[in-house]
Amino acid sequence: TQLLEQSPQFLSIQEGENLTVYCNSSSVFSSLQWYRQEPGEGPVLLVTVVTGGEVKKLKRLTFQFGDARKDSSLHITAAQPGDTGLYLCAGNGSGNTGKLIFGQGTTLQVKP
């Protein structure tokens, strides 16, 4: 069974601080997506990483896929209140499938 573990589950920081969210598994994933979800809405896709060791940047957000494609991280520089939300990592299920396996999520609160 493929599982993704996210940490931390909750994070409350001041505006301007940096943070890192981790997504780990004992399984290899062919790709991994990061989503951000606001209350009452569906997750919004932020990025997809496919190649081991890949690093992608989206403004102040940096995403990294582990060399072995078993883990990923999301780093936010100088967090802003607008970054507040639930961050989810999701890995492609094994085989030719439309199934995504989600981590439990990280709830981020950025206080002004």
Next chain:
Amino acid sequence: KAGVTQTPRYLIKTRGQQVTLSCSPISGHRSVSWYQQTPGQGLQFLFEYFSETQRNKGNFPGRFSGRQFSNSRSEMNVSTLELGDSALYLCASSLFGGASYNEQFFGPGTRLTVL
């Protein structure tokens, strides 16, 4: 291009009833996946449809079923509702599904409350 739409957005039902939720994928997308999101279990995969065929199914009881129409629109049905079925039901569409990078785009969800 319009995003994924789900109807209704909110639904209140009582135990024992049945419910049907609808999802219209992004134009051109042929794969539709359904997920259940609860505070305790997070996002859990229900099933995926591609070209009107169920291609994959999660670990949910048979009370949960779905279908996909020729225009890729999908419906899911839950029969004999239980209190534990209260959740946000999310639909996601992707171009083909099952590609090496399975980018899925989510709708806003249907909030189901079972009383």
